[in-house]
Amino acid sequence: MPSSDHTFDPFSVDVVADTLFGLPGVEAVALGGSRAEGVNRPDSDWDIAxxxxxxxxxxxxxxxxWPGHLSDLGGWGRVFNGGGKVTVGDQLIDIHYRDLGLVDEIHDTAVRGEFTIEPLLFHQAGLPSYILLAELGINQTLRGALPCWDxxxxxxxxxxxxWWDHSRHTLDYADSHARHGRVAQCAGLLSxxxxxAAHAILAHRGVWVTNEKRLLDTAGLRGLDDVIMRLGSARGSLERAAADTRELLVATGTREGMSWR
Known part of the structure; x- marks a missing residue:
């Protein structure tokens, strides 16, 4: 194990990968997130799994x-597992723990068309278990060997x-809040x-999703911003917003060639 007083400055992703790959039990190290997809900004952090x-x-x-905080295994739930943020040199690193045994299990269920949706902070729609397969679809393997599936x-x-069934039921509850003038609950449920619905559209396309940051943009649902910005406190305004959201979601799905239930 590297000594605790060793520092890495300037930052080197190769040094980070070598260091993590040398830890007991580690079979592979991968670069993920915006840097793996090539859509990062200069100030983007580094996602290392x-x-x-x-x-x-x-x-x-x-x-x-490395300065920072790391959770225990399972600290972020069953699927997302755990990790944390550390600083290496002058760079912020997001470290994620990934259990290959769970990856295999999720792949086995996904090929049967089955998955779970896990609650996770900052993910409004929840986290599909197949996110672990999605990561492997976009990650760049830095050390070791990893599977990659279509x-x-x-x-x-x-x-x-x-996903559409979840969207439809959520819209039904948004309608209820709209009728009672509950602005905050209505706006939150519309989003x-x-x-x-965006998850439904991207699943229909067969496009992997790893987070919700660009979810609405990728699915063609950015128009929801206009609906939310028109929200008022009057019951009629809320009801129109709920109806407009439903129309937007159904119309976008229909253009994708989807037959909503």
């Missing part, structure tokens, strides 16, 4: 001595229906419904 199969201890990462054909058929 540690892939293990058994026997990994986050204490080994803490022992490197979007499962059966999942491409089942996932849109599930959440759009995120569910």
């Amino acid at each position: 540690i892939y293990y199969r058994s026997g990994f201890d986050p204490e080994s990462v803490r022992g490197i001595g 979007y499962p054909a059966v999942l491409q058929k089942t996932a849109p229906l599930i 959440e419904a759009a995120c569910h």
Whole structure:
């Protein structure tokens, strides 16, 4: 294990990858996020995933001595697992723990068209379990070897229906809040419904989703901004916004060639 007083300055992604790959139990290290996709800004952080199969201890990462905070395994839930932010030289690094055993399990269910939606902070629609497969679809492997799968054909058929069903029910609750003049709840649920619908549209396309940052843009639902900005406090205004949101979601899905239930 690297000594705790070792520093890395200037920042080098190769040094970070070598250091993490040398930790006990680590089978691979990958670059993810905007830098893996080539859409990063100069000030974007670095998303680095540690892939293990058994026997990994986050204490080994803490022992490197990089300033920051790292969770234990499972600190971010069953699927997203854990990790944290550390600083290496002058760069902010997002470290993620990824269990290859769970990846295999999720892949096995995804090829049958099955998945779960996990609650996670800052994700309005929740986190689809197949995000672990999506990451492998866009990540750049820095060290070791990792699997990479195409979007499962059966999942491409089942996932849109599930996501749209969630969107439709969320819209129903937004309608209820609109009728009672509850501005905050109505606005929040309209946005959440759009995120569910965006997942449906991108699943229909067979496009991997790794987070919600560009979700509405990619799905062609950025027009929701105009609906939200027109919101007022009057009940009639809220009801129009709910109706306009439903129309936007259905129309966008229909243009994608989707048959909503």
